[in-house]
Amino acid sequence: MFLWVIQRDLLLAMRQRADVLTTLFFFIIVVSLFPLGVGPEINMLRSMAPGVVWVAALLASMLSLERMFSSDYLDGTLEQMLLSPQPLSLLVLGKALAHWLVTGVPLVLIAPILGIQFNLSTDALLILAVSLLLGTPVLSLIGAIGAALTLGLRGGGVLVSLLVLPLYIPVLIFGAGAVEASSAGLVASAHLSLLGAFLLASLVLAPWAAAAALRISIE
Amino acid sequence: MAINWFKYSSPASFYSLAGKLTPLFSITAFILFVVGLYISFFVAPTDFQQSEAYRIIFIHVPVAWMSMFLYLIMAGWAAIGLAFNTRLSSMIATAIAPTGAMFTFLALWTGALWGKPMWGAWWVWDARLTSELILLFLYIGFMALQAAIDDPRRADKAGAILALVGVVNIPIIYFSVKWWNTLHQGATVSLTQSPKMATTMLTGMLIMSLACWMYSIALVLMRTRTIILERERHTVWVSELQGAA
Numbered sequence: 001m002f003l004w005v006i007q008r009d010l011l012l013a014m015r016q017r018a019d020v021l022t023t024l025f026f027f028i029i030v031v032s033l034f035p036l037g038v039g040p041e042i043n044m045l046r047s048m049a050p051g052v053v054w055v056a057a058l059l060a061s062m063l064s065l066e067r068m069f070s071s072d073y074l075d076g077t078l079e080q081m082l083l084s085p086q087p088l089s090l091l092v093l094g095k096a097l098a099h100w101l102v103t104g105v106p107l108v109l110i111a112p113i114l115g116i117q118f119n120l121s122t123d124a125l126l127i128l129a130v131s132l133l134l135g136t137p138v139l140s141l142i143g144a145i146g147a148a149l150t151l152g153l154r155g156g157g158v159l160v161s162l163l164v165l166p167l168y169i170p171v172l173i174f175g176a177g178a179v180e181a182s183s184a185g186l187v188a189s190a191h192l193s194l195l196g197a198f199l200l201a202s203l204v205l206a207p208w209a210a211a212a213a214l215r216i217s218i219e
Numbered sequence: 220m221a222i223n224w225f226k227y228s229s230p231a232s233f234y235s236l237a238g239k240l241t242p243l244f245s246i247t248a249f250i251l252f253v254v255g256l257y258i259s260f261f262v263a264p265t266d267f268q269q270s271e272a273y274r275i276i277f278i279h280v281p282v283a284w285m286s287m288f289l290y291l292i293m294a295g296w297a298a299i300g301l302a303f304n305t306r307l308s309s310m311i312a313t314a315i316a317p318t319g320a321m322f323t324f325l326a327l328w329t330g331a332l333w334g335k336p337m338w339g340a341w342w343v344w345d346a347r348l349t350s351e352l353i354l355l356f357l358y359i360g361f362m363a364l365q366a367a368i369d370d371p372r373r374a375d376k377a378g379a380i381l382a383l384v385g386v387v388n389i390p391i392i393y394f395s396v397k398w399w400n401t402l403h404q405g406a407t408v409s410l411t412q413s414p415k416m417a418t419t420m421l422t423g424m425l426i427m428s429l430a431c432w433m434y435s436i437a438l439v440l441m442r443t444r445t446i447i448l449e450r451e452r453h454t455v456w457v458s459e460l461q462g463a464a
Contacts, residue, residue, distance in 0.1 A: 145380070145381075145384060149364060149377045149380060149381060150364070150367070153367045153368060154367065155367060156367075159363060159364065159367050162356075162359065162360045162363050162364075163360045163363075163364060163381060165356070166353050166356035166357055166360060166385075167384065167385070169349075169353055170391075209380055209383070209384055212380055213377065213380050216373055216376040216377055216380070217373070217377070219373070
């Protein structure tokens with residue numbers, strides 16, 4: 001059932017490839033805007049890069065949150081899933097993972113290339129990819145709570161940003177912090193360990209909270 | 220004689236109880252504010268390091284405490300409302316949010332006013348300041364979510380989940396000065412040690428916090444009454460109330 005949800009969501013995403021690419025290009029464009037806005041001074045860009053890439057990743061991941069439940073909600077699939085004997089939190093976990101595979105993984109893969117534009121060192125590029133790899137699933141999991149809470153509300157898209165972005169802040173701090181530490185020549189493992197801890201905690205708690213939120217929204 | 224406390228979990232009986240208690244808490248709050256402000260401005264001695272500017276703590280520390288306490292209390296009531304499906308608990312949670320947001324804003328504002336002469340900057344990106352700012356965002360998110368949902372019962376429950384998810388932030392704010400080396404100073408007052416400040420200063424601060432408590436209780440009671448009336452406007456007892464008035 002869990003695998004079935006992931007498979008189904010991935011299939012749906014592949015059928016609408018444009019949606020996936022839009023998120024990815026949004027990420028690339030936002031990151032590329034910063035050098036144009038602040039000027040091409042290389043040292044400044046290098047110190048800004050972790051923050052810029054991470055903020056862009058946050059926004060890109062958030063933009064696609066609405067899709068996580070809304071189409072299933074509109075055609076009634078979600079209601080059937082709620083009625084199924086499988087635990088709802090497992091289904092939510094599956095949907096969040098599918099969301100991460102569709103939006104998070106492309107970001108992780110493309111981020112090092114964008115990092116080169118910002119003249120990051122090889123070590124820093126590696127840490128950037130690892131921090132995104134650990135951090136983006138957290139974004140999808142926390143985002144699932146926001147998406148479930150705002151399901152079917154007017155102005156849901158703007159509202160979800162108000163709910164989810166404050167909760168994203170710790171991930172942003174430690175994700176960008178890891179890359180900054182690495183480009184300053186320090187050890188990034190403390191930041192990465194904390195990101196890993198966030199991931200484990202949100203893996204356990206977020207599907208459960210999102211499932212409760214879904215039940216409230218559908219009821 | 221056993222008092223049946225559950226009697227007051229009904230909005231109708233709570234409405235009249237809150238009506239009786241509100242003036243009591245308002246008057247106490249007023250008296251405590253006057254006494255507290257008198258002590259803070261005229262009785263408490265001038266600090267040898269910070270001279271007169273330190274006096275902002277008499278308002279800054281109490282409102283910062285309140286901003287955290289109120290969030291915990293709000294989340295607590297919201298959780299009770301979610302678990303036991305009691306309407307009144309959720310209404311109280313909704314009523315607490317604006318007051319909590321105001322205290323959070325005041326804590327940031329007074330902190331900025333103090334920070335300018337002391338640190339030389341209105342704002343620094345320090346762990347405690349940032350997490351207090353996140354707290355403000357959480358309050359705003361809670362209110363925005365509740366405002367966006369038309370069905371009040373769904374709004375209560377959705378808000379409760381958001382409030383509970385946000386509770387994670389409170390220990391982060393509280394311990395941020397211990398965990399990170401930040402610009403913001405550590406706690407001067409604690410339950411386990413004797414305070415590291417002059418007694419009059421401490422008295423002033425404690426009276427001001429009590430005043431803030433009383434003010435919050437009075438305001439929350441008033442707001443809960445309004446919410447009760449708004450939600451129960453179609454019931455018999457509200458129309459009887461109207462007929463009597």
